[in-house]
Amino acid sequence: MGDVTEQTATATTPLAERSAEELDAFAQEQQAAYDALKARGLSLDLTRGKPAAAQLDLSEELLSLPRGVKDAAGVDTRNYGGLEGIQELREMFAELLWVEPEQVVAGGNSSLVMMREVLVDLWLHGGVDSERPWGQEDKVTFICPVPGYDRHFTLLDWFGIDMVTVPMHDDGPDLAEVERLAASDPSIKGMWLVPTYANPTGAVVAQEVAARLASMPTAAPDFKIFWDNAYAFHHLTEDEAKSADILTLAAASGHPHRPIMFASTSKITLAGAGVAFLAGSVETVKWYTNHLGKGAIGPDKVNQLRHAQFFASPQGVRDHMVKHREIIAPKFAEVERILSERLGGLGVATWTHPTGGYFVSLDVLDGTASRVVQLAKDAGIALTPAGASFPHGDDPRDRNIRLAPTFPPLEQVSEAMEAVATCVLLAAAERLRAA
Amino acid sequence: MGDVTEQTATATTPLAERSAEELDAFAQEQQAAYDALKARGLSLDLTRGKPAAAQLDLSEELLSLPRGVKDAAGVDTRNYGGLEGIQELREMFAELLWVEPEQVVAGGNSSLVMMREVLVDLWLHGGVDSERPWGQEDKVTFICPVPGYDRHFTLLDWFGIDMVTVPMHDDGPDLAEVERLAASDPSIKGMWLVPTYANPTGAVVAQEVAARLASMPTAAPDFKIFWDNAYAFHHLTEDEAKSADILTLAAASGHPHRPIMFASTSKITLAGAGVAFLAGSVETVKWYTNHLGKGAIGPDKVNQLRHAQFFASPQGVRDHMVKHREIIAPKFAEVERILSERLGGLGVATWTHPTGGYFVSLDVLDGTASRVVQLAKDAGIALTPAGASFPHGDDPRDRNIRLAPTFPPLEQVSEAMEAVATCVLLAAAERLRAA
Numbered sequence: 047m048g049d050v051t052e053q054t055a056t057a058t059t060p061l062a063e064r065s066a067e068e069l070d071a072f073a074q075e076q077q078a079a080y081d082a083l084k085a086r087g088l089s090l091d092l093t094r095g096k097p098a099a100a101q102l103d104l105s106e107e108l109l110s111l112p113r114g115v116k117d118a119a120g121v122d123t124r125n126y127g128g129l130e131g132i133q134e135l136r137e138m139f140a141e142l143l144w145v146e147p148e149q150v151v152a153g154g155n156s157s158l159v160m161m162r163e164v165l166v167d168l169w170l171h172g173g174v175d176s177e178r179p180w181g182q183e184d185k186v187t188f189i190c191p192v193p194g195y196d197r198h199f200t201l202l203d204w205f206g207i208d209m210v211t212v213p214m215h216d217d218g219p220d221l222a223e224v225e226r227l228a229a230s231d232p233s234i235k236g237m238w239l240v241p242t243y244a245n246p247t248g249a250v251v252a253q254e255v256a257a258r259l260a261s262m263p264t265a266a267p268d269f270k271i272f273w274d275n276a277y278a279f280h281h282l283t284e285d286e287a288k289s290a291d292i293l294t295l296a297a298a299s300g301h302p303h304r305p306i307m308f309a310s311t312s313k314i315t316l317a318g319a320g321v322a323f324l325a326g327s328v329e330t331v332k333w334y335t336n337h338l339g340k341g342a343i344g345p346d347k348v349n350q351l352r353h354a355q356f357f358a359s360p361q362g363v364r365d366h367m368v369k370h371r372e373i374i375a376p377k378f379a380e381v382e383r384i385l386s387e388r389l390g391g392l393g394v395a396t397w398t399h400p401t402g403g404y405f406v407s408l409d410v411l412d413g414t415a416s417r418v419v420q421l422a423k424d425a426g427i428a429l430t431p432a433g434a435s436f437p438h439g440d441d442p443r444d445r446n447i448r449l450a451p452t453f454p455p456l457e458q459v460s461e462a463m464e465a466v467a468t469c470v471l472l473a474a475a476e477r478l479r480a481a
Numbered sequence: 482m483g484d485v486t487e488q489t490a491t492a493t494t495p496l497a498e499r500s501a502e503e504l505d506a507f508a509q510e511q512q513a514a515y516d517a518l519k520a521r522g523l524s525l526d527l528t529r530g531k532p533a534a535a536q537l538d539l540s541e542e543l544l545s546l547p548r549g550v551k552d553a554a555g556v557d558t559r560n561y562g563g564l565e566g567i568q569e570l571r572e573m574f575a576e577l578l579w580v581e582p583e584q585v586v587a588g589g590n591s592s593l594v595m596m597r598e599v600l601v602d603l604w605l606h607g608g609v610d611s612e613r614p615w616g617q618e619d620k621v622t623f624i625c626p627v628p629g630y631d632r633h634f635t636l637l638d639w640f641g642i643d644m645v646t647v648p649m650h651d652d653g654p655d656l657a658e659v660e661r662l663a664a665s666d667p668s669i670k671g672m673w674l675v676p677t678y679a680n681p682t683g684a685v686v687a688q689e690v691a692a693r694l695a696s697m698p699t700a701a702p703d704f705k706i707f708w709d710n711a712y713a714f715h716h717l718t719e720d721e722a723k724s725a726d727i728l729t730l731a732a733a734s735g736h737p738h739r740p741i742m743f744a745s746t747s748k749i750t751l752a753g754a755g756v757a758f759l760a761g762s763v764e765t766v767k768w769y770t771n772h773l774g775k776g777a778i779g780p781d782k783v784n785q786l787r788h789a790q791f792f793a794s795p796q797g798v799r800d801h802m803v804k805h806r807e808i809i810a811p812k813f814a815e816v817e818r819i820l821s822e823r824l825g826g827l828g829v830a831t832w833t834h835p836t837g838g839y840f841v842s843l844d845v846l847d848g849t850a851s852r853v854v855q856l857a858k859d860a861g862i863a864l865t866p867a868g869a870s871f872p873h874g875d876d877p878r879d880r881n882i883r884l885a886p887t888f889p890p891l892e893q894v895s896e897a898m899e900a901v902a903t904c905v906l907l908a909a910a911e912r913l914r915a916a
Binding site: 094096097099102105109110111112115122123124125126127128154155156158159161162165166169170181197200201203204205206312316317318319337340341342343344345346347348349 | 529531532534537540544545546547550557558559560561562563589590591593594596597600601604605616632635636638639640641747751752753754772775776777778779780781782783784
């Protein structure tokens, strides 16, 4: 495995400042470490933001609920109907999302499906404030903060919606860029935002940023903020971020229909069998349920009743999230520890230090992200494809990698991250030697 | 209440053959009966095809399932993924629907939602055999057998799809008309069909009719039959209708992608919390799941596992349906008895005698259906709106009323049907006197 003494001697010097000989030696060490890694025949997966089995076990009681079949209003949840969801669950999540119950729809098992439905409705019929259906516009464009959530971009692409990127900062999207774009181009009909513990950076949109997004002039009268609050309650520390109250801000600014909020219990209870929520102005909710009613009779109210009984109160949701934190915070700590120990000071990578959510966003040396992912794959470590956090999978600097440490057990997170570090270092050494 | 002797004396004479005086007397009797009915202040509902609570109770065990969380393939059903549904449920319903497992997708709680998804996919992207997305066609038209299912028509109307009606006969839609329309007009892209125990007539599409629909030349290369087999297993007698094997027929005729089949357990287990199915050619299934994957991660597999465990086998589904029959067949018998006793021989109504499904289709005197529904409403009996079984709610003869006797308890079915008979007779008498 080479001269450990020499490796230690140069471990604090940024790679870019090393001599050609030092770099050669470093590259050889990393190659040897990588060959050893590959020889182990690992099979590890850091690709998707999936809850671990231990997290799903927290909701075991759900599997033997509900007790009884009627909701608080006396409705038999087993039968058809109730497009807006059962009242007690709407009330519970209205409190959690800081809106009124009539501003909330409790739906099926997927907030992504609700986003798709909203886009279909906008496409075929336009929104409450649209001049015409979006499908009849010459062009529709969305502002996409990057890095962002791949499924958001895939969904837009499916509609043929153009995407223009803006940088995602620690306090939200680049405001100057967003304001400039939204004000100048009427084809820009909306933007994505994961406001709390963003996918993948963990950024939290600041109240002041949200206020400006809510109030900014837009060339399109029906500009929409798709406010995907997937991680609103998914704190990794006791310092719990509060989501900006976008609906109140928007209403106060005279743009009540601008934000459409999405949330779900997918990462609270069961990833595939939770309950999704949509929230917006009362008019938006009516618009949504009206269109929904053209091709749906009602959500799975039995599953909604299960959830209402399981949580019992808004505080029940918050308490439940603490149990998740206890399981996954150590995994995030392990990612941070290994990245710091292995990559710190070498000038080959930066990464986020999320206080919530499901991801760490790792930026490696420009031009090496694809190589890192390929190296990892060849060594049996599945990573999210390089570029996945950008529209069309195109990261112009080829540097971003999304790490998802929640699903594997802790010891596998350690193994996988040690392997990732080796791949990052090898790819960096290759790149610098070639330069 | 008038002279009962006189009423009896004329009870077997068709109303249209009675003298003006006899009609006047009859009308007065019916008016008196109707006034008495109204005075009772009833509140009864025959509007929708909903299972009764006693039917939902048959699936009580579902509410404490699943046992364990893994499916037959060892997949943790609680987590994300599995767009096509869990294997054992696909296999179970493949056998029931006479297709191969890879031709079946097990989805969420609503086959109507799957129909909507398919139409959205066709609209935005076109089908496996389309020249372009349907949304880019100048015009899209569907053939709609009438009377039919109101939600089918509402869904098409939501897309702006034109509807052309053809009569629904006892063995299926009017073949000559369907063949003529489909062959002559390339804007005609598809048709609805509820092949088994149709909504609302109870008609069963004969094998020969299905064969011709599967093989007929169509001007549109991507003509689709939306084969909504909602009532495939919903027999009211021991003489169980077999659904025509449309997918095999279509494949044998060289049109494998023409039919898209839908089914669900909504009226087998829980109306709002069942599992829906889509079936088609392997290419169609791939096309559907590919598009689905652009905006969905997977169905509620926990609920699918519940269903797989609850039924245990295809025979489990069939056995379960016998229990439904025992509950609802007496209600249909009561509808038949009251209609026969009260309206038989008077020449003012005909009605269907379904051997399965959820409805009786009642044709009253031309021009009186709306009046009957209004009279019933004023007396506290909610009926499906007149015309609901026709596109845009427009029954050109204003004669069809859909009766849905499953939901109310038997004694309420009796009360409601006695009331309906009174309203039919009163409306007929009014009409004939005015003529």
